[in-house]
Amino acid sequence: MATAVVTPDRGVRSLNWGHIWTVARTDLKQLAQARDYWIPMLILGGIFFVFVPTVLLLTITQLGSVDAVSQLSQALEVLPERAQAAIQGDTEQARAGYALAVYLFAPVAVVVPITISTAVGAATIVGERERGTGEFLAHSPAGIREIFLGKLAASLLPGYATTIIGFGIYSLIVNTIVGPDVGGWFFPTSQWWVLMLWVVPPFLALTLSVVLRLSAKVKSTAAAQQASALVSLPLIMVAYSQATGSLYGGNTLAWYIGAIAWVLAIIALWRGVRVVTRGRLLGVADEQ
Amino acid sequence: MRPGGADLKRDDRRADTLSVTTITSEPAATVAPMPLPPPVILLDGVVKTFGANRALDDLRLSVPGGQITVLLGPNGAGKTTAIRTITGAFAPEAGTVRVFGLDPAVQGDEVRSRCGVVSAKPALYDRLSGLDNMRYSAELYGLGRGTAVDARIADAAARFGIDTALRDQVGGYSTGMKTRLALARSVLHRPELLLYDEPTSGLDPESSHAVLELIHEMTEDGSTVVMCTHLLLEAEGLADQVVVLQDGTNLVDGSPGELTKRYWPDAMVRLGADDPAALDALERAPGVIGYERADLTAVVRMDGPDRVPDLVFALTAAGARVTRVEPHEPTLEDLYFAVRQTSGRSRLGMVDGSAV
Secondary structure, three states: OOOOOOOOOOOOOOOOHHHHHHHHHHHHHHHHHOHHHHHHHHHHHHHHHHHHHHHHHHHHHOOOOHHHHHHHHHHHOOOOHHHHHHOOOOOHHHHHHHHHHHHOOHHHHHHHHHHHHHHHHHHHHHHHHHHOOHHHHHOOOOOHHHHHHHHHHHHHHHHHHHHHHHHHHHHHHHHHHOHHHOOOOOOOOHHHHHHHHHHHHHHHHHHHHHHHHHHHHOOOHHHHHHHHHHHHHHHHHHHHHHHHHHHHOOHHHHHHHHHHHHHHHHHHHHHHHHHOOHHHHOOOOOOO | OOOOOHHHOOOOOOOOEEOOEEOOOOOOEEOOOEEOOOOOEEEEEEEEEEOOEEEEEEEEEEEOOOOEEEEEOOOOOOHHHHHHHHOOOOOOOEEEEEEOOEOOOOOHHHHHHOEEEEOOOOOOOOOOEHHHHHHHHHHHOOOOOOHHHHHHHHHHHHHOOOHHHOOOEHHHOOHHHHHHHHHHHHHOOOOOEEEEEOOOOOOOHHHHHHHHHHHHHHHHHOOEEEEEEOOHHHHOOOOOEEEEEEOOEEEEEEOHHHHHHHHOOOEEEEEEEOOHHHHHHHHHOOOEEEEEEEOOEEEEEEOOHHHHHHHHHHHHHOOOOEEEEEEOOOOHHHHHHHHHHHHOOOOOOOOOOOOO
8 A cells, every 4th residue: 555755744734823823932041041042142233233333433533533533534435325414413523423233234134133043043953853852843733834934043143132132222222322423322223223124134134044954964063063154144235235235225226125135035944844753853964 | 650660551542442331220231332532633644854874664553542652762763753743843755644533744733733742851940930831832822811821730730749849940840850850841721632752761760650540541531642662661561552663663553461472462470480401391381482591590481371370290299399470461562563573674583573
C-alpha cells in the first residue's frame, strides 16, 4: 500500500498566534537568562546611540572645535538641496550639530538592530538542534510556520527593541545638546519616524529571513554565525544606503523604499518558512 | 512492583476477539464475539529513507490501546524513526500510517496534541527553570496559563518526584531529575498515547527502575505506551506486546507469552544435581527433546510437563542428590536472541532456531 509523499505541515491551517507568541516568549526568556548575549547587545547599543553621538555633538556644539565644524560644513555641501534646506540653526556650529544629529547617524538605526538580531537569529534554530530541544518542538502540536514565526519574532524583537530604546535615548541626547542652538526640541524629525517605523523593520525582517534559513540548514551555531555575518554585511550596506537615501530624499522616497523592502521581506519570509522542517529541528538533513 | 521482575508480569491480554456475557433472568448466554477496537497505531508497509539509508523498510506495526508495547532492537534498527513517523515529524515515502485513525503527515497537529513524547535526550531548556519548561509545554499543548495550570504542573511534578526542584534552573539538574521532568512534562496534557524513546538512557539502575515503575503506572489510567529500548531487562515484565525491529523491519511481534510459546513450544525444566554424569544421562531419557548443561544445572526440554517426576526419579535412582527442580521460563533476552538468530540477522549467524 503506498501513499503519496506528503511533507508535514504544508497543509493550509490558520496560524495559532498563541503558539507563535509562546515560542517567541520562551526564546526571549532564555535570552534574558544569558548575560553573555545581552550584555554585548547593550554595549553595542550604548556605543552607537549614546557614546559616539554624545562625544561628536559635544565636540561640535560645546567645545566649539573650529576644525571639526569647518570640515562638517564642507561635508554638508554634498547633501541634496532638499536636505540642506531643511537644516536648522543660525550659526555654523548649530547647523553642523543639526546635520550631524539628523543625517549622519542614520547608519546607527540600521547597524544596531541588524547586528543584534543576526547574532540572536543565527543560533535560534540550529541551537534547538544542538541542545536536543528541537526534539520537543518537532513533536509538539505547534505548526512549523508558527515555530518559524516565533523564532523570527524572538530574533527581531531584541534588535528592534534595543534600537527603539536607543533611539529614545539618542533623541534625548541630541535635543539636549543641539536643541538650545536650533530653537528647541527638533528630534525626531518626520523622516526619522518613517525610517524607524517603516524602513528599518522590513530590512530587519529581510535579513532575518536569510539568517533563519541559514540557521535551519547549517550543522552548528558557529557555522551559522559565520555564514550570517557574511550574509548580513551586504544587507547592512544595502539597508544603510537605503536608510540614508530615505532621510535625504524626503518622506515620499522613504515610503517607497519601505514599501519595496516590505514586499521583498514578505517574499523572503514566505520562502524562508519552507526551509524549516521538523526533520531539520531533529537534525536530519535529508528530511525535506 | 519491580520492572525487570516477575511482579510486573501482566496477563496476556492480547486476543483477536472479546467474548461478552450478558446477564439476564435467563441463563447466561454468550453472544457473538465483538471485534476489538481499531489499534491506536497502525503502520503498514512504511518506508522511510535518508539518502542511501533505508531507516524503515516495509514496517508493519499495530499497537493496541491501553497497553505497553515495547520496540526492541539494536541501534539503527529504526525505533526512533518509527516514533518520529508516528508523530508525523517524518513523512514516509511509502506506506500508510494511522494514529487514532488519523494520518499524522496530514493531521499531524491533532495527532501530536494527543501524544506525549520523551526522547533519549530529555529535550529540556537548560536556561529555564523546571517550572518554565513545564509552562512552555502547557501552552503549546493548549492548556494555557494561570493558577489552574500551575497546580496541574505541580501535580505532575509531584507524581514524578521532581516538585521540590521545580523552581531551579534545569541546567543544574542531574540526568535522573531531567528524565523525571521530561516524563512529567509528557503527561501534563494527559495524552492518550505516550511515546518513550529509550527514556532510561544515561540513568543509573536505581533511577531507571523508578522511571520504569512510573511508566508502568501510566497505563493504569488507560494510556497507551510505546517504549523503545535496546535494554532487554527494561522490557522484561513491562511489555504487554513486544516488537523486535531490525534494519527498519518488524521481525516479530506479539505478547511475551505468545512469542515464548512460538519459539519454545515444549515444556522446559531446570534441574540441579551434584552428579554431572547423572544429569547428562537425562539426555537419553524418554520424552526428552533437548538438553543443555552448565556446570551442575541442566535445562531439559521435554514433550510434556508430566515428564518431570520421571526425570527427578531418574536422578535419584542414579544416586545423585537433586538440588534444584524449577520450571524454566525463557527471558526476553532469550526470546530476542532466538528471534534474531531465527531471522538470520544476528551477528552470531544463522542457527536452526531450536533454542533451549
